[in-house]
Amino acid sequence: MALMPADSVAEARLGSLQGWVQPVLAVIGPDLYGDSIETRQRSTSFGFVAVLCMVAAIALLLVVEGHGAGRRGDAAMAMLWFWSGVVLLVVPISLRVAWPQVARGERFFLLFLLVEALFYYKVVHSPTSFVGHDEFLHWIAAADLMTAHKLFLSNPLLQVGPSYLALEIVTAAIADLSGLSIFAAGTLLLAVLKGTFITALFLFYEKISGSARIAAIGCLVYMSCSTFVLFESMFSYESLGLVFCALIFSIEAASQHLVGAPRLRAVGLIVLLLSALALTHHLSAAYAVIYLGAVAVFEALRRDNPLRSETKYTAFVAIFAIALPLIWMEIRGTHIVNYLGPVVEEGVKNLLGKFHHLFADRPVISDASAPAQPFGMRAITLFAILFTAVGLATGFFRSLALAAPRGDRTGRLAIKDVLGRRWRESRLVFLALLAFGFPISVAFRLSIGGWEIGNRMGTLAFFGVGVVVAVGVVHYWQRRSPQSWRNIVPALALSIIVLGGVTSASLNPIQGRYKVGADEQSIEPMGIETALWTKRWLGPGNRFTSDRINRLLLAGYGRQDARVAVADGVDAGRIFRAEQLDSDAYWALANGPIDFLLIDLRLSTALPVLGFYFEPWEPRSAAPLSAEALLKFDGIEGITRIYDNGFIVIYDVRGLHGHS
Amino acid sequence: MGIHSNKDLSAACAWATAMVAVVAVTDSTLLRTILGGPMVLLISGHVVLRAFGVRSTSLPEHLAYAVGASLATGIAGGLVLNALDILTPLGWAAWFWIVTVGASLLTTIRHEDSDLPSWPRPTGLRLWHGITFAIAVLITTGAYALAVRDEADQQQFKYVEFWMLPPVNAGTDRLTIGVRNAEPKTERFNLEVTLSGRPFAIFRSLTLAPGDTWTREIPVPVQSTAQKAEARLYRQDDNRLYRSVSALVPGT
Structure with missing residues (x-):
């Protein structure tokens, strides 16, 4: 065997490495292969639109049938009907939207159809009432507003609620003027908000990318955000806040080429919307601060800026975005850090803990109380994450190249321009960097404590993810004059990405039997009837405490003053979980404001699905609560059991106060 | 080609006046919803956009901005009505009437050219497309009714x-x-x-x-x-x- 010289070996290795690296660079590289197919004038195919409307209607009927079967306890049929409906709803429309040769108007209409169909999908889960935890909080606030004809009433279940009442104000306006119920008025409002959001997002992406096709695909990708399908369709302040954000981003992007009075008018409209946003939702206002602040910074950094006034305008808007929420918080005396701080702290702690276990030389302690999803749902979510990651990898440098100054300099030269702070579109550069929030948000979602942070991060990060993946699809996967597989495969992958938005939105989206500690799956007619009983026989406004679900029902349906704490520093959970009523608990009941305790004995039948019975911060239980612990109030002098239906018991503790 | 006239403002003022009258004299939910819903969600924002003089390049763009401006107008209305202690149906109707008429007058006084984006003309729309769409709407409405019935029938606990x-x-x-x-x-x-x-x-x-x-x-x-x-x-x-x-x- 002949010996090879060392430099030959090195050369051979380098050659092999280059042979390996070149295809990878070609995949992620900045070369733009797409053309301006979408800019060619095409007419809408009404045939496709009509057929897809019919398909969506049939799909929604299947979803409703799935819920019906779930309510009847037929889990197998429920799964079959429901998921058939979801696939039939998402896949055909996504395929058509992502298809290269489709008219702009048709893409836009189909996106609108899909987003409203997904909203319908959310509403038919509970077609006559709100069932989400946060929905109850805002429903109660809206009902209080309409009853008292006053704003800023205290909300014991949402401390910051009185400072962010915009959703309730608009809902009250619709309900007062129309005579509709709060549920009907809120649902009408949300339907309009969903349509407005997707319109604003489409226009935003179109303005910064110059392509309706990229805009439409970007909107599809945004729908895969875990908060889009359910969380941002809820009767909750972020649903309105996010719409304001999308509108502000869209108007700001559209106004960048205006000068003089038209520009000032656009800025005036942005300031109006920023003012409304400041009163709507703290976190959405923070999204606007991050985005507008970053755009201002990138404009300031940008070299060869032909319009230096652009820097001044973006800085001016960013100052308003920062100042208005701060002024509102100052006026209201809201301490948002106290509200959000513990959530962020817990999330970061959990994430660090995960990494610590991952790299430590000891077994990973699995979180026993982590709620589980069916395998199929988890598989779709994982594939959606995988495809999104691939889309990001192929779209990141291409997005930067797209943001570079147009001219002869393409490919790596375009990236060199961007690195030299020469770009055409600051917004696109920032969104490309923002897409890095996606893997971080996924990492946060791996732990229960960090799940909420990951979710909220995703909402902002997906503004970047959407456009970056869309650029990857158009400029790498589909390319110019696409072959048939390049039409079908990326479109199918996008369908799965959108399906991932449905599967990652909730643990189990199908209506079914009552479950313990499962938020909307714990709300059923008997609990509602009991809450209504309290309003009818005790009157509204009594001070109650109970578990997380019954508190919502008492406050919502019963119009009671439902409280988390029995007395200062003593949560209801501590009193309910204890086997005996010790002297501290007795003292809290005797001297605290609570008049009634509502005990749900069903809590003793299972561990809570979400991991907690009363509040997220309570210690995780290894076994269900005992019925004896829950019924320990029997026989205590001064406490009487005034209501019993075999599952739910109400105790009157006013005798301890010496009032009754 | 845009629409150049102030007919939209006249129509908005007429709508707002009709809404005030209906809210004052009737409890009909249907009538009040038809007049009140669009006022809160669209019309007030449209006239505010006209008053601002914000131009849009397409109908979806104008509608989206109008919804946003309407929502902001409604929120401002809530604060004003709360300060005046008239957060009532008639108070809301008065607020939207004042905003609509006031913004329309401002636009007219300033001789703002409307230049509204034109409605797109659908080409290639056939009868069967319309029939299919109507059937889809019927199926969706029926499915909702089915969902309501299923929910009413659910009684897990006796x-x-x-x-x-x-x-x-x-x-x-x-x-x-x-x-x-x-x-x-x-x-x-x-x-x-x-x-x-x-x-x-x-x-x-x-x-x-x-x-x-x-x-x-x-x-x-x-x-x-x-x-x-x-x-x-x-x-x-x-x-x-x-x-x-x-x-x-x-x-x-």
Whole structure:
């Protein structure tokens, strides 16, 4: 065997490495292969639109049938009907939207159809009432507003609620003027908000990318955000806040080429919307601060800026975005850090803990109380994450190249321009960097404590993810004059990405039997009837405490003053979980404001699905609560059991106060 | 080609005036929804955009901005009406009327050219497209009705509610006792009431069909010290104790 010289070996290795690296660079590289197919004038195919409307209607009927079967306890049929409906709803429309040769108007209409169909999908889960935890909080606030004809009433279940009442104000306006119920008025409002959001997002992406096709695909990708399908369709302040954000981003992007009075008018409209946003939702206002602040910074950094006034305008808007929420918080005396701080702290702690276990030389302690999803749902979510990651990898440098100054300099030269702070579109550069929030948000979602942070991060990060993946699809996967597989495969992958938005939105989206500690799956007619009983026989406004679900029902349906704490520093959970009523608990009941305790004995039948019975911060239980612990109030002098239906018991503790 | 006229402003003012009239004189939900919904969600924003002089390049863009401006107008209205203590239906109607008429006047005085984006003309739309769309709407509406029916039919738990309210809730010197049958079949009960452990009242053979409620107010003697009243519900079939509730009768 002949010996090879060392430099030959090195050369051979380098050659092999280059042979390996070149295809990878070609995949992620900045070369733009797409053309301006979408800019060619095409007419809408009404045939496709009509057929897809019919398909969506049939799909929604299947979803409703799935819920019906779930309510009847037929889990197998429920799964079959429901998921058939979801696939039939998402896949055909996504395929058509992502298809290269489709008219702009048709893409836009189909996106609108899909987003409203997904909203319908959310509403038919509970077609006559709100069932989400946060929905109850805002429903109660809206009902209080309409009853008292006053704003800023205290909300014991949402401390910051009185400072962010915009959703309730608009809902009250619709309900007062129309005579509709709060549920009907809120649902009408949300339907309009969903349509407005997707319109604003489409226009935003179109303005910064110059392509309706990229805009439409970007909107599809945004729908895969875990908060889009359910969380941002809820009767909750972020649903309105996010719409304001999308509108502000869209108007700001559209106004960048205006000068003089038209520009000032656009800025005036942005300031109006920023003012409304400041009163709507703290976190959405923070999204606007991050985005507008970053755009201002990138404009300031940008070299060869032909319009230096652009820097001044973006800085001016960013100052308003920062100042208005701060002024509102100052006026209201809201301490948002106290509200959000513990959530962020817990999330970061959990994430660090995960990494610590991952790299430590000891077994990973699995979180026993982590709620589980069916395998199929988890598989779709994982594939959606995988495809999104691939889309990001192929779209990141291409997005930067797209943001570079147009001219002869393409490919790596375009990236060199961007690195030299020469770009055409600051917004696109920032969104490309923002897409890095996606893997971080996924990492946060791996732990229960960090799940909420990951979710909220995703909402902002997906503004970047959407456009970056869309650029990857158009400029790498589909390319110019696409072959048939390049039409079908990326479109199918996008369908799965959108399906991932449905599967990652909730643990189990199908209506079914009552479950313990499962938020909307714990709300059923008997609990509602009991809450209504309290309003009818005790009157509204009594001070109650109970578990997380019954508190919502008492406050919502019963119009009671439902409280988390029995007395200062003593949560209801501590009193309910204890086997005996010790002297501290007795003292809290005797001297605290609570008049009634509502005990749900069903809590003793299972561990809570979400991991907690009363509040997220309570210690995780290894076994269900005992019925004896829950019924320990029997026989205590001064406490009487005034209501019993075999599952739910109400105790009157006013005798301890010496009032009754 | 845009639309150059102020007819839209005249129409918005007429709409706002009609809405005020309807809110003032009728409780018709349909009429009020038809007039009030678009006012809160679109029309007020449209006139505000006109007053601002913000131009848009397409109809979806104009509609999206108009919705945003309407929402902001509504939020501002909430603050103003709250300050004036008239957060009522008529207060809302007045607010939107003032905004609509005021913004329209401002636009007219400033001689703002509307230049609204034109409505797109659909080409290639056939009858069968319309019929298919109508059928899709019917299916979706029917599916919603089905969902409402399924929800109304859901009754996982079967139960009987039993309660006793103390004088502080039932009325001076009396207790209220109630039974409601939420079982799917007729139930028969015997009911026994004691006061400080002594028999006080008995009700036999209470027959309750599904959904029926039985209530009774019982006068109680008030003594110098508090007394504990207890009520026990027995199933007539086996005479076993089924439920028990209690209440305090305060002393003088």
